[in-house]
Amino acid sequence: MRQTKKHLINLLLILFGNTVYALAVTMFILPGGLITGGTTGLALSAQHWFSVPISGFVFCFNLVMFLLGAFVLGKAFALSTLVSTFYYPVILGILENIPGLGNFTDDPMLATVCGGLMIGFAIGIVIRAGASTGGMDIPPLVLHKKFGLPVSVMLYVFDVTILLLQMIFSNKEQILYGILLVLIYTVVLDKILLMGTTQTQVKIISSKYSEISSEIIRTLDRSTTLIHSQTGYMGKEQLMVLTVVSNRELPALNQLVMRVDPQAFMIIGKVNEVKGRGFSLQKEYREEKKAER
Numbered sequence: 254m255r256q257t258k259k260h261l262i263n264l265l266l267i268l269f270g271n272t273v274y275a276l277a278v279t280m281f282i283l284p285g286g287l288i289t290g291g292t293t294g295l296a297l298s299a300q301h302w303f304s305v306p307i308s309g310f311v312f313c314f315n316l317v318m319f320l321l322g323a324f325v326l327g328k329a330f331a332l333s334t335l336v337s338t339f340y341y342p343v344i345l346g347i348l349e350n351i352p353g354l355g356n357f358t359d360d361p362m363l364a365t366v367c368g369g370l371m372i373g374f375a376i377g378i379v380i381r382a383g384a385s386t387g388g389m390d391i392p393p394l395v396l397h398k399k400f401g402l403p404v405s406v407m408l409y410v411f412d413v414t415i416l417l418l419q420m421i422f423s424n425k426e427q428i429l430y431g432i433l434l435v436l437i438y439t440v441v442l443d444k445i446l447l448m449g450t451t452q453t454q455v456k457i458i459s460s461k462y463s464e465i466s467s468e469i470i471r472t473l474d475r476s477t478t479l480i481h482s483q484t485g486y487m488g489k490e491q492l493m494v495l496t497v498v499s500n501r502e503l504p505a506l507n508q509l510v511m512r513v514d515p516q517a518f519m520i521i522g523k524v525n526e527v528k529g530r531g532f533s534l535q536k537e538y539r540e541e542k543k544a545e546r
Contacts, residue, residue, distance in 0.1 A: 263382040267336045270378035274386065275345040276354075277371035283307070284355035285364030288419035288431035289372075290412030292318075292388030298418045308346035315342060315387050322391040325398060330385075337379060338387040365430045366437060373441025380446060389415075452527045453503050457494040457510055458482065459517035466494050468509050473502055497527050 278293055288297060292311055299305040319338040323331035348354060358364055379386050393407035412435055420428050459465055466477045475496050482493040498506050503521070510517050 263384070264336065266382035267379050267384045268340060270375045270382065271337055271341040271386070272344055272375075273371055273378070274375035275341060275348050277368045277375065278307075278345060279348040279351075279354050280357050281364040281368035281371070282434075283349075284357070285361050285368070285430075286427060287361070287365060287368060287434055288416060288423050288427055289368075290389070290415045290435050291386075294412075294415035294419060295389070298415070301419075301422050306346075308342045308349060311345060311388070312339070312342035315339070318388055318391040321395060322387075325395045326391075330394075333383060334385045334387045334391070337384055341386065341388075361426070361430055365434050369434045369437025370441055372434075373438035374445055376438070377442045377445025377448075380442075447525055451500075452497050452524050453500055454495070454497050454522050454524045455503070455506060456480075456520040457496075457517055458484075458491075458519075459494070459510070459514045460491065461514040461517070462492045462494050465510055465513050465517070468513060469494070469496055469506065472509055473498065473506060475502070497524065 281287070282289055282293065288294060292314055293307070295314060296305075296307040296310040299310045300307055315338045319331065319334060322334060358367070376386055385391070389411055390408075392411060393402070396402045396407050416428075416431055416435065419431065423431070457465055462479065466479060469475055469477050475498055478495040479492040480495055481490070483490045496506070507519070510519060
């Protein structure tokens with residue numbers, strides 16, 4: 254039951270992400286005359302040179318890439334991209350025919366920013382749901398499997414190539430807006446993928462490490478790790494407390510440490526993702542064994 258609910262939520266997120274992507278293209282990319290990367294960028298080139306409808310080109314291209322991905326990357330990958338492959342061109346074709354949807358702004362800069370924000374958000378939602386947007390996401394994965402080429406590098410190579418194709422029939426401003434659009438949705442995509450997973454790692458060096466460790470466990474309900482360390486100046490060996498807390502818990506941790514030992518040395522840093530008990534796994538509490546008398 255829980256697994257079915259999870260699959261349903263992921264399916265809704267994939268549909269939602271692709272709908273937002275299609276809205277960005279319909280509301281800002283096409284009316285603003287912007288150029289972009291990915292399958293949509295190829296579709297814009299095909300429309301200019303061969304008058305091919307954008308939604309029709311996207312559907313055919315996604316179908317070919319889907320078959321390629323299924324053949325090279327396997328059935329599991331094919332199933333995860335099936336929805337995006339066929340839903341996106343359909344919803345794009347529907348939204349293109351809604352009158353007035355592309356009349357939001359005549360400012361190309363505003364269209365670039367809004368379009369970039371929406372596309373980055375949309376792709377991030379789809380990827381977080383465990384799927385792919387299909388299309389131009391597939392060739393880099395195929396090249397990685399066959400030749401070991403880095404996926405991120407190949408994605409940039411394909412995006413730049415697609416932008417270059419559109420530069421042939423675009424003016425200088427369109428080219429600059431297109432580059433800015435790709436940069437915006439790349440940054441937003443990274444933020445969405447890391448959203449909710451970033452945590453704060455704290456290393457505490459103090460002679461009262463035992464008391465600090467116990468207080469963190471008791472007060473903040475966070476686990477700690479004691480690491481052997483040696484001071485550089487005095488050469489004193491002692492244990493260092495390592496813990497990971499959320500951003501909201503950091504002020505409370507700071508107050509706790511300063512209360513126990515105002516001279517404590519703290520190193521605070523961001524970590525992109527934490528996996529394990531208390532973060533990606535549910536906490537478990539064990540009763541301490543009472544000492545036998």
